[in-house]
Amino acid sequence: MTHGYQPMGPGASGPGAPEPSWQNDPAWRTEPYPGAYGHPAGPEPTATALAPEPAVPEPAAPAPAAAAPKKPGRDRYLDLLRSIALVRVVAYHLFGWAWLTVLFPSMGVMFALAGSLMARSLNRPAWGVIKSRVRRLLPPLWVFSAVVLSMMFLGGWNPTKDPDLGGGFQAVLHLFNYLVPVGAPPFPWQIGSKSGLLEQTWAVQAAGVLWYLRAYLWFVVASPLLLWAFRRAPWPTLLAPLALTAVVGTGVVKIPGETGNAVSDFAVYGGCWVLGFAHHEGLLARIPRYVAVSGASLVMAFGLWWASGHLGPDGWDLNDIPLAQATWSFGFVVILLLYSPSWQELPGRLARWDKLVTLSNNRAVTIYLWHNLLIMATVPILDQLYNLPFMESERASAALDSTYMIWMFFLVWPLIGLAVVSVGWVEDIAAKRSPRLWPNGTKKNGTKKNGTKKKAAASGGGGRRRG
Numbered sequence: 001m002t003h004g005y006q007p008m009g010p011g012a013s014g015p016g017a018p019e020p021s022w023q024n025d026p027a028w029r030t031e032p033y034p035g036a037y038g039h040p041a042g043p044e045p046t047a048t049a050l051a052p053e054p055a056v057p058e059p060a061a062p063a064p065a066a067a068a069p070k071k072p073g074r075d076r077y078l079d080l081l082r083s084i085a086l087v088r089v090v091a092y093h094l095f096g097w098a099w100l101t102v103l104f105p106s107m108g109v110m111f112a113l114a115g116s117l118m119a120r121s122l123n124r125p126a127w128g129v130i131k132s133r134v135r136r137l138l139p140p141l142w143v144f145s146a147v148v149l150s151m152m153f154l155g156g157w158n159p160t161k162d163p164d165l166g167g168g169f170q171a172v173l174h175l176f177n178y179l180v181p182v183g184a185p186p187f188p189w190q191i192g193s194k195s196g197l198l199e200q201t202w203a204v205q206a207a208g209v210l211w212y213l214r215a216y217l218w219f220v221v222a223s224p225l226l227l228w229a230f231r232r233a234p235w236p237t238l239l240a241p242l243a244l245t246a247v248v249g250t251g252v253v254k255i256p257g258e259t260g261n262a263v264s265d266f267a268v269y270g271g272c273w274v275l276g277f278a279h280h281e282g283l284l285a286r287i288p289r290y291v292a293v294s295g296a297s298l299v300m301a302f303g304l305w306w307a308s309g310h311l312g313p314d315g316w317d318l319n320d321i322p323l324a325q326a327t328w329s330f331g332f333v334v335i336l337l338l339y340s341p342s343w344q345e346l347p348g349r350l351a352r353w354d355k356l357v358t359l360s361n362n363r364a365v366t367i368y369l370w371h372n373l374l375i376m377a378t379v380p381i382l383d384q385l386y387n388l389p390f391m392e393s394e395r396a397s398a399a400l401d402s403t404y405m406i407w408m409f410f411l412v413w414p415l416i417g418l419a420v421v422s423v424g425w426v427e428d429i430a431a432k433r434s435p436r437l438w439p440n441g442t443k444k445n446g447t448k449k450n451g452t453k454k455k456a457a458a459s460g461g462g463g464r465r466r467g
Helices: 076-095 106-121 126-154 168-178 202-207 210-232 234-248 257-281 289-309 322-338 348-362 364-387 394-402 404-423 425-430
Strands: none
Touching (some): 076 106, 076 348, 076 364, 076 404, 106 210, 106 257, 126 168, 126 202, 168 210, 202 364, 210 234, 210 257, 234 322, 364 404, 364 425
16 A cells, blocks of 8 residues: 555665654543442431430541542553654654564554544534544645645646646646545656756655545544444444455455545554544453453464565565554554553653653644655755765765665754744644644743643753555
8 A cells, every 4th residue: 555655765766755643633631431439328317206316426537638639631641652653654754664564553553542532522512523623634734735736836747737637627626635635635756857856756755644634534524423333333343444454455355546545544544443432432441451462462463474475565564465454553552552551641761751742742743744755855955964075085975875864864853843843833723722833841931731840950951655
């Protein structure tokens, strides 16, 4: 399921290219599961002539005041998972290492987290929830589309003359997917020149990330029906996407074109989305842990076994093997959600990453949309190093050649930071919040959003492939 999206990889000639997530409403919250409540006390007995009044007991010592209940807030464990998924997506689209799809199936994780949040939100009227999700998604997409389409048009692309789009008004209709991603957006497979700033396939790689937004949109629209079905028949609803993947993802039934790609995406990641429902509804918590882990391990083992017999052009890259991707991601997500500790704060050494985790969750859509284009933007910047005087020696040039992609990885993060500052505030406008340039959970006056003071530093200062 590459759709022409080519990652860099060790032997590629150009920079690489992205399952929440990328992937995704950042306002992750959890609600406590319903607990057991005591039976209400019955009516007090009344004194009668036949029954003497009971002795008045000595006044008891006043009971200690009950601890105030904790306010519901962000589930920092889920926030951490999303941040890890985003970092893994960036690394995969830069280096193209197939084993990363096995190490951490980012897109499955991002869809599961989105499904859990969607189930929580559907306690409200469904139509309002859908409108809210679509509203949060579209403005960041419009800003991205305006920049990318402008670059394509300036590069000489004319969609009305593209034979693959049918020409004329039909080609213009395809551009609608840059506004509302109900289908696949069009793009030229080759644009610019070999001597240009960006590699000639940059449009494929930049627009290739929009498959995730298309899948996310369809999951959002389908969620009221999926949740209704899950609450009435949880296990058939949970396992149906895996069965559908076994049909459409293995060639038993072939659906051509982008329609087939959309159906395949829905099937491959549908199980993870519904697992988010199972997590929110407490289904996973009711299964004995050893049973759930054993079952998930068997499903994952099947995924690896299937992949071993159906390796794609990039070997063990699960993005090229739909059934393996679906089953491995499903089992992986089950285990992650089973051990969900529902942290209100990141514990121990993880606390040092608190601000970055908060920032990445508040700007997940921006990071996902822009990271691939920014990966490619690192190339013309790094190429300027070859013009430095000390780079004239062969040894210096060879050293830069051998570490080029590592430098790309380190450089892309400041560029992502610039994108967060430049256009990330659009996510706040879309969510009807006041725009923020750097929403890492700290206010301008040096306090965190919960009102506690920041810890002072010792020095006294504050210092198109899938995913």
